[in-house]
Amino acid sequence: MATGVERARAAAEAAARQSYGRLVAYLSARTRDLAGAEDALADAFAAALSRWPETGVPDHPEAWLLTVARRRSIDQQRRRMTGEAGQAHLRLIGEELEQEMAREKFPDDRLGLIFACAHPAIEAGVRAPLILQAVLGFDAATIASAFLVSPSTMGQRLVRAKSRIKQAGIPFRIPEKAELGERLSAVLEAIYAAFSEGWTDASGAESRRRNLASEAIWLGRLVVDLLPGEPEALCLLSLMLHAEARRPARRGPSGEFVPLSEQDTLLWDAGLIGEADALLQRAGALDGIGRYQFEAAIQSAHAARRFAGRTDWAAIATLYAGLMTLSASPVVAVNHAVAVAYAGALEQGLALLDAIDDTRLNEYQPYWAARAELLTLSGNLAEADKAYQLAIGLETDLAVRRFLKRRRGDAASRSGQVSG
Amino acid sequence: MQYMLLLHHDDTPFAAASPQDQETMSAPYMAYNEALIKAGAMVSGERLQGASSATTVRVRDGRTEVLDGPFAATKEQLGGFYIIEAPDLDAALNWAARCPSANYGTVEVRPIWPTR
Structure with a gap:
């Protein structure tokens, strides 16, 4: 209390x-x-x-x-x-x-300000920090620590962006209908970037980063309030609320990492999930479908486990396939392959994983962890062990590393091998 | 606000074209000029002679160096400019996108330094 x-x-x-x-x-x-x-x-x-x-x-x-x-x-x-x-x-x-x-009554120009901060003439990487500073009053040092750059670097980038707005004459206004879609997606991307920075810190050890997730949700609510008819804005908020609802279940009592599939659904925040699903429904009644609608629907499908007792992986695989038609991201392709495997087509999932051709995945921990899981399930334990080793080497979060090591040990003991 | 649109493009096809083709290639610019004037956005605008006619000058240690050729030896060269009146960057970018040069070259948009 x-x-x-x-x-x-x-x-x-x-x-x-x-x-x-x-x-x-x-x-x-x-x-x-x-x-x-x-x-x-x-x-x-x-x-x-x-x-x-x-x-x-x-x-x-x-x-x-x-x-x-x-x-x-x-x-x-x-x-x-x-x-x-x-x-x-x-x-x-x-x-x-x-x-x-x-x-005096003050007109609410905040949305115009947000659109100025996320203008295409502003460097993409500084849009989210700029919004956090201009709309929420964060100082450069706080933003810098959240985005893991030095305060002086962040300070300079913010100063440069602000003088650019002034000198170049970037307008403070909501774009016309014809360009609203593209411009809004830059705004949503910046908000999502802020959320993701905050979300990465699962343990909440760094309160500044955790706060970033709630600030992003606050901004998401603001955009929804001011543009209630934009389905992608509704869905970004829905997506963030779904993720936020699971925060209490992401770590065990002694701080250990708990993967989504093993989370205690009673620890999920039912109020937030309800709000998130209502937003998704509102968006579904509007015209147009975008990436956040698919992503929110995927989160909603995961959340449904608390009633169904099991995860509908086939539905999730279909949603990821839909998302892939909008986004060429290798991360989406990895998630799609995993969903296909869990939906029952293990070999097909592994084949999809193999087929993803993107060198960036070499350094992407979730790719190797997913690979290791699927290889373990298919009984290819030697290859699984190699993949676990790579995943562990790439992970910086200690709790996640411990989790991956435990998984690796479990897999190795199944084959009688000793993990090295 | 006032903005300068700097039109960078490869001017060799134009130089190699017949007078008749040159006229055809210039027609979109005539229409663009008309549109700028009609909207009250035109301050000034000029087409430049080809980059092959450029001469560069710099003074170093009191010595004047004169070189034939443009400032930068790139394929896309400054071929002309407009100075326009626009309420904000979005309006200026709109004009830039409508400039014929944007279809085959690059239009750089720069705010004019305010003197008042």
Whole structure:
């Protein structure tokens, strides 16, 4: 149970975050000066996070933040300006502003801001970090640690991207219908990238990375709220919620890795799964099918195990086959082969795995782990052992390494061999 | 905002064409110019003589070096430019995509440095 203090802090943070993104968007939408807007709000945001847990969230959070931000910049001005006339003038400006702030309703330009951050003229790798900073107010150091790059590198990339938005005149707006699909997929890709970074840290040892997954879900909800008729946005959120629902089951009591097939379905979050399935259904009623719809449907099929008691691998194999028609990713091809094998066609699955021609797979741990599993099932234990060895060598997560070693030992003991 | 569209393409086919074919090849540019003017987006635009007519100059240590030929020896050369008025990058990119040169060469879009 969260204490009252924690609840107050969480409420303050949520409100500040909502307001922060809105204000950055509002202040930068016309000038395209993202850095300037962030500078103006930095102090105000910090003040809100320290004061709101005690005072409660104000009635007009945006007005509060903007007033504080303006007051700070007036303070700075005051230090530069001397003389009675200057003081009186500034006091007047301050009073006027506060009156204006109290009644002003702020338009929500956050989606336009997100589209600017994920514009094709912005380097793909910096889009997700830029969204996290501009919309959620993350500092460069936090983003850097989540994306595993040095703070100075991340800082430079963010600064460069922001000056590019300003100089090149990248617009803050929702693209027209004709280009919305392509542009939205860049936005969704950036959100998914943030989610995946957070998801990789299964143990939750690095809270910054774990938070990234919940921030990505928050952004996913925002996009769904603002574009409720876009099936791919609904499905990305559905996909992320399905994954999030299984988080409590991904690790055992002593931190050991638990693969999906062995997870205790009672530990899955039924509320999140319900929400995820409802989103998928909503998307199904709309026109158009995309990669996230297939991926969400695959997650939904896995989640159905909690009622059925078994996994419908044939359905999953069909969904992966559908996904393959949209995406040439070797990762999808590996998952398809595994699903085919588990659906009963073991040899066919192995043949599909062999047929994937992509050198990137040589360094892809799940490929070797999948190969090892399927070879073990088919009784080819010598080859399975080699594949396990490669998978273990490629894995950096200690818990997953221990799991793979255990599997390798189990397979070896079946043949009477001793694993080396 | 103002943007410059820099048209890079291989100009040898045009140079080798008959006057009649050159006229045919120029027709899309005439239509494009009309569209820019009609939309109030045209600030200026010029076609350049072929890259084979280029001369480069640089001054190093007080010495002026003059070389025949263009700045970079690549197949796609700067063949012309437009300066256009556009509300934002998306609008400028739209114009760039409609430029005939984009179909067989590359159009670089650069915002003009604001002086005011």
